[in-house]
Amino acid sequence: MKSLLMKTAFAGLCALTAGAASAGVTVKYIESDKFADLPFAPWEREQVLKDLSDHFTKLGGQLPEGQDLAIEVLDVDLAGNEYPNLRGGRELRVLKGMADWPIINLRYSLTQNGQVLKGGDARLADMNYMQRLSRMSDSDSLRAEKRMIDDWFNETILNKKRGR
Helix, strand or coil: CHHHHHHHHHHHHHHHHHHHHCCEEEEEECCHHHCCECCCCHHHHHHHHHHHHHHHHHHHCCCCCCEEEEEEEEEEECCCEEECCCCCCCCEEECCCCCCCCEEEEEEEEEECCEEEEEEEEEEECCCCCCCCCCCCCCCCCHHHHHHHHHHHHHHHCCCCCCC
């Protein structure tokens, strides 16, 4: 019995230590039903928000140990304009590079050991999204938004300057 208690305590300590040492990202969408531009179909909206969350989480892997990033997404306006697909299925998003650039408004807080390192509101926008070379696959429907998020994360969170 004593051996089982010791093993359980050790396992709990290991789990607690592992959780505290890993960097974490939390993403919340504030009133996403009022966002400026997301797909109309609920399943497509959910997929877009999941893909954006996954991208933020992937970037969070670059945070130093013990740092956590909390993001509240306040609005999303995807690149291009969406047009109904008359045959059913996915809506058609057309990118023209005119006044249809991606915009994401968010609030963020970067913390370490309960101390706020930086935070605030940010408006991510890329008016030249069509002219920039894509590091993402051309088949990624959110490549412009992800590139914009990468730039913000590198410049604001990691303090890296963008190479032009």
